[in-house]
Amino acid sequence: MVSKNRQILLAKRPQGMPDESTYNFIETDIPELNSNEVLVQAQYLSVDPYMRGRMSDAKSYVTPFELNEPLKGGVVGTVIESMHPKFQQGDTVTGLLDWADYTAIDGSQLRKINPDKAPITTALHVSGMPGLTAYFGLLDIGQPKEGETVVVSGAAGAVGMVVGQIAKIKGCRVVGIAGSEEKNRYLVNELGYDATINYKTTDNIRQALKEACPNGIDVYFDNVGGEISDAVFSLLNFHARVALCGQIAHYNDTEVEMGPRFLTTFLKHSVLLKGFIVSNYTNRYEEGVRDLSKWLSEGKLKYKENIVEGLENAPDAFLGLFRGDNLGKQLVKIR
Template sequence: MTDAVQIVLAKRPAGDVTADCFREEKVSLPTPADGEVLVRSRFLSLDPYMRPRMTELRSYTPPFELDKPLTGGSVGEVAESKNPRFAKGDTVMGMLNWASHTLHDGKGLRKIDPAAAPLSAHLGVLGMPSFTAWYGVRHICKPKAGETVFVSAATGAVGQVAGQLAKLAGARVVGCAGGEDKCAWAVREAGYDACFNHKTEHDVGAVLDKLCPQGIDADFENVGGKIFHAVFERLNNFGRVAFCGAISEYQDQTPMAGPPKMFTIVQRRLTLQGFIVSDHVALMGEFVSEIGGLVKEGKLKSRETVVDGLARAPQAFMGLLKGENFGKLVVQV
């Protein structure tokens, strides 16, 4: 038996996520059965997509179960193994519980080289958020030299990579973020041509007209809501939208209506595509080759916020939904 600490979903949120939606529990995990591994968590990824999973609404992933541990992308170390694919001491990544230890059937786990990069990087610039950015930019936005690309949540885990990839393609890149320090980093380090603070710029349309005088050719959308509405009105003919997320709407109890005059999609021959990166795992090798090379060459910068301790995961997650993190948010378990 192994003593473990885990965080379970205590109740489903109505509107904003609150601390009483979570409960910390101490449990004893049995010795792994044949085919199972016991994994000790090292880093847990906190991501916006987890918010819809806290409800019972139909979505692309099953909802979290009440009184069961929440799960998330994680890096951990095999503590015990009865699975021939893994040995004690292997470093692995995959979906693990919000817990100190997870008893796992091995499906979806893969070994990684702990010497290749900092462990947390496998959850950020070398992991799912970066893969999401890469797919959305390369396969949907398809920026060309001289075009204007807009990225909302420009310094988030996904946005920071999306903006840099668009810039490397030769586009003018404009973004928004929730703080002056974030916007300064976007321009200074990530190479954005401009970035505005959406918490202080209340007339989004006016600031977009100023920063994107030629209109917007491609939008990498992470925020949704009023920001997306303003972007939508300024899309050029044959504009492309990679709709990755809508974090500003996840806690709304009443769904927000879409942009007015949807016939604009026809008039301007727009492409609006929602996407889930797990549909494109066949492209993982191509992604790793390209992004790994850019990171190694110093052409791709990244920021992360590391929270120390599993007990702080709920508070960190609530902060994520309010934009309090800077870059990729991970918990060092």
């Protein structure tokens, strides 16, 4: 057990892409516990695109990270010490913890996980927040019906991979949009996507989509925004549904980008679009975790992880999300 606690603080709110000046690496003492608190040693840290929003202080659905405080993210770790009746030393837990070796947190903010049931990292993706995001966005907003065509952008991301697989479970034709041949091969060969489009090498995304979706598009699960969405919107069927989950193309914009107006199309086709965040569904998490865990244990949900070693590499792993580096869930192994 190290005697110091490494932390990564938010030093400065980034304009555009985060860079070195965004972060401050410090060493501090391991925190003392107050009543009901638990000391957790991080094993794996999840980096996710939505964190970019929390680095800004613009009005948003999530409270901004505090300046000069540790950044926070999904973590699985081990209980080192507990002042909370529900947790004991040695328990494996997950929660929203510091980018740090250790976090002291009220036990009510933690969830215990069973390391014998599934690899503990799955609590950070397939059966965790990204999985639940896919589950509720696709099923509650997208409402896919058997035989319909579902298009997923950011298809090789942590959320996208689960979306496509659930859509296959529901009997849909699934078309994924991702940024490399390697990703697309994985989506088709391993996850059972019916077709994929490499947006980085395709001249005309709309034409490629038209070919991949001969019956038009009924459901669009959007993680990306921008020109990819423009192309999808032009091919939506009557009564199509758009689950707006992410707009990663725009998170680092410093001013509002212009794009073609598409609402006349939405009007003509009675399209429904709904922006959402997973916390809108807090009161239904149990249902989601149950179904996702069941599909996982049945082998219907596969996953891929991309693990970087070392807390100090978390900032670069986070940036990789925007460069499109990651095939599968990006994790940082801390211990």
